[in-house]
Amino acid sequence: MCGIVGYIGHRKADKLILDGLKSLEYRGYDSSGAAFIESGSSKIFKQIGKVDGLENIMSKQKINSGLGIGHTRWATHGSPSMVNAHPHSNEDQSIIVVHNGIIENHLELKYELESKGYIFKSETDTEVIPFLIDYYFNQDLSFENSFKAALKDLKGAYAIAAISTLNPEIILAAKLSSPLVIGVGKNEHFLASDPSALSGYTKKVIYLQDLDVAKITKTKVTINNLGHNHRVKPKIELIDYDNEKAQLGSFDHFMIKEIFESPATINNAILGRVLANKGIIKLGGLESVSEQLKYIERIVIVACGSSFYAGLVGEYLIEELAGIPVEVQLASEFKYREEPFSRSTALLAISQSGETADTIAALKKVSDYGILRLGIVNSIGSTIARMTDAGVYCHAGPEQAVASTKAFIAQVTVLTLIALYLSNGQTKLYRPILKELDSLPEKAQTILNQTDEIKKVAEKYKGYKDFLYIGRHFSYPVALEGALKLKEVSYIHAEGYAAGEMKHGPLAMIDKEFPTFALASNSLTLEKTYSNIEEIRARQGKIIAVSTIGNKKILKLANDVIYIPDTLEQLQPVLQSIVIQLFSYYMAVAKGFNVDRPRNLAKSVTVE
Numbered sequence: 001m002c003g004i005v006g007y008i009g010h011r012k013a014d015k016l017i018l019d020g021l022k023s024l025e026y027r028g029y030d031s032s033g034a035a036f037i038e039s040g041s042s043k044i045f046k047q048i049g050k051v052d053g054l055e056n057i058m059s060k061q062k063i064n065s066g067l068g069i070g071h072t073r074w075a076t077h078g079s080p081s082m083v084n085a086h087p088h089s090n091e092d093q094s095i096i097v098v099h100n101g102i103i104e105n106h107l108e109l110k111y112e113l114e115s116k117g118y119i120f121k122s123e124t125d126t127e128v129i130p131f132l133i134d135y136y137f138n139q140d141l142s143f144e145n146s147f148k149a150a151l152k153d154l155k156g157a158y159a160i161a162a163i164s165t166l167n168p169e170i171i172l173a174a175k176l177s178s179p180l181v182i183g184v185g186k187n188e189h190f191l192a193s194d195p196s197a198l199s200g201y202t203k204k205v206i207y208l209q210d211l212d213v214a215k216i217t218k219t220k221v222t223i224n225n226l227g228h229n230h231r232v233k234p235k236i237e238l239i240d241y242d243n244e245k246a247q248l249g250s251f252d253h254f255m256i257k258e259i260f261e262s263p264a265t266i267n268n269a270i271l272g273r274v275l276a277n278k279g280i281i282k283l284g285g286l287e288s289v290s291e292q293l294k295y296i297e298r299i300v301i302v303a304c305g306s307s308f309y310a311g312l313v314g315e316y317l318i319e320e321l322a323g324i325p326v327e328v329q330l331a332s333e334f335k336y337r338e339e340p341f342s343r344s345t346a347l348l349a350i351s352q353s354g355e356t357a358d359t360i361a362a363l364k365k366v367s368d369y370g371i372l373r374l375g376i377v378n379s380i381g382s383t384i385a386r387m388t389d390a391g392v393y394c395h396a397g398p399e400q401a402v403a404s405t406k407a408f409i410a411q412v413t414v415l416t417l418i419a420l421y422l423s424n425g426q427t428k429l430y431r432p433i434l435k436e437l438d439s440l441p442e443k444a445q446t447i448l449n450q451t452d453e454i455k456k457v458a459e460k461y462k463g464y465k466d467f468l469y470i471g472r473h474f475s476y477p478v479a480l481e482g483a484l485k486l487k488e489v490s491y492i493h494a495e496g497y498a499a500g501e502m503k504h505g506p507l508a509m510i511d512k513e514f515p516t517f518a519l520a521s522n523s524l525t526l527e528k529t530y531s532n533i534e535e536i537r538a539r540q541g542k543i544i545a546v547s548t549i550g551n552k553k554i555l556k557l558a559n560d561v562i563y564i565p566d567t568l569e570q571l572q573p574v575l576q577s578i579v580i581q582l583f584s585y586y587m588a589v590a591k592g593f594n595v596d597r598p599r600n601l602a603k604s605v606t607v608e
């Protein structure tokens with residue numbers, strides 16, 4: 001979603017801002033903009049579409065500034081347009097602002113400002129911010145105090161950076177429920193909504209906390225907290241970026257590159273954590289709470305989208321292996337629920353980005369309950385990683401394609417490790433799963449070696465408008481994830497169902513135009529899934545089956561079969577996921593869509 005970058009220092013701000021904006025492109029956006037202060041006056045640039053377009057218009061003007069802010073906008077209030085693109089400014093462009101989040105009371109503020117003579121040009125909620133600062137400035141407050149006064153009027157969520165010709169030596173920044181991080185350099189400072197934008201420039205960062213207001217000069221950062229009304233000592237932390245900025249290499253898209261990273265992803269998730277020959281699982285991130293974990297009687301998993309479906313796999317794994325009851329809830333619904341919580345409940349948040357607003361809101365909701373808050377996060381140092389008491393990183397590296405692939409695989413792998421860890425070795429499957437985990441990367445590679453066949457199947461079905469995904473037990477969440485993946489990147493209507501639900505409704509949809517993707521690997525439920533396949537065939541529905549190598553019977557039942565290597569039922573979701581991801585990818589390519597940037601979607605959903 002929207003991204004913010006800022007720079008103050010001795011380098012050319014335009015290059016820094018463009019670099020930063022480009023590294024935030026993966027989050028999804030529809031317009032971009034930048035502003036600079038140069039010799040006491042401001043320069044503002046905006047463009048719809050790619051940051052390349054912004055770069056193009058900026059290159060036509062000479063910019064010689066060491067102070068700038070930039071923004072990628074993902075439209076929430078008002079369509080993607082030049083006038084709605086950030087930065088926004090007051091009338092004479094002396095106060096310039098970029099903003100992530102949503103100002104919930106913007107209409108009230110707008111009417112009030114209009115009554116004072118302010119004329120709004122855009123449809124955005126953001127435009128109230130520079131006008132409010134302007135208003136307070138005209139009441140004889142300094143730029144800094146006008147900024148603080150304006151913040152006090154805002155309700156909602158924000159990460160804001162403001163610059164001004166009235167004080168050309170500072171960037172002002174503030175955050176509430178939307179991430180913002182300051183990068184510390186030598187005689188220079190950086191600002192970003194996502195620390196990955198700072199990769200390559202500095203590893204020293206200051207994470208702003210809710211209601212922090214930062215005054216950033218070349219050499220100094222001063223922070224005040226509006227909530228506590230006191231000065232905060234900036235805490236510099238070292239950030240370990242997972243990787244250098246991801247490159248496409250020989251791949252056509254990030255999505256296929258990331259699917260091809262599956263074997264390495266599984267490896268990285270288990271590396272140093274699984275000692276199969278010694279029968280040991282070591283999860284360093286949970287060590288500090290290992291005593292507390294012994295008393296946990298219930299786990300509530302909160303997550304959104306694909307992370308939610310990974311949570312559903314986790315539910316089955318933790319209940320079956322560790323014997324702890326688990327409930328998975330959509331983070332966006334969790335906050336409305338009035339459910340009783342005992343101290344023996346732990347909340348487990350799952351998030352690739354670590355910045356999903358709903359998941360953050362879920363964690364905030366329980367912050368006063370005194371319960372253990374755990375996380376499974378991919379983005380190092382992200383808000384959720386920092387908000388939780390303990391957790392396990394996915395170590396999948398940056399995921400650039402909007403549709404989650406390798407992060408989902410990493411999440412499921414990590415959930416398997418957590419289930420085994422919580423089992424304390426008390427399940428008879430402990431050793432077999434540990435052993436099998438070691439061979440999983442190689443088995444994942446076997447699937448990738450069949451990419452051409454999966455591509456052919458996708459091309460064969462590209463004309464269909466609807467798809468059904470079915471699975472039982474561990475394959476059920478994969479069916480849900482398969483349908484989501486297909487919808488996201490190929491815009492084909494798809495629904496995921498527990499196969500056992502077919503007769504309770506979905507079977508009515510089946511005819512020769514409505515194919516089914518059946519997850520039918522070797523398992524205790526396989527015979528029952530065969531029955532569902534038969535029911536679908538009897539209604540002329542076509543079947544694409546994912547089955548275990550060696551299963552000949554399935555060839556008689558399905559129109560097309562994609563084989564995966566044999567593995568324990570508990571680990572099948574990892575292998576099946578690679579198939580559904582490849583199928584969705586090739587479907588989107590066959591239909592000619594922008595696979596990495598599906599329409600209307602953003603990588604990191606930072607508003608509720």
Ligand code: F6R
Pocket residue numbers: 304305306307308350351352353354355356359402403404405484485488603604605
């Ligand atoms: C689907 C997808 C989304 C995310 C969801 C949660 O491919 O990427 O459904 O899974 O927005 O995001 P995170 O995991 O970053 O909290």
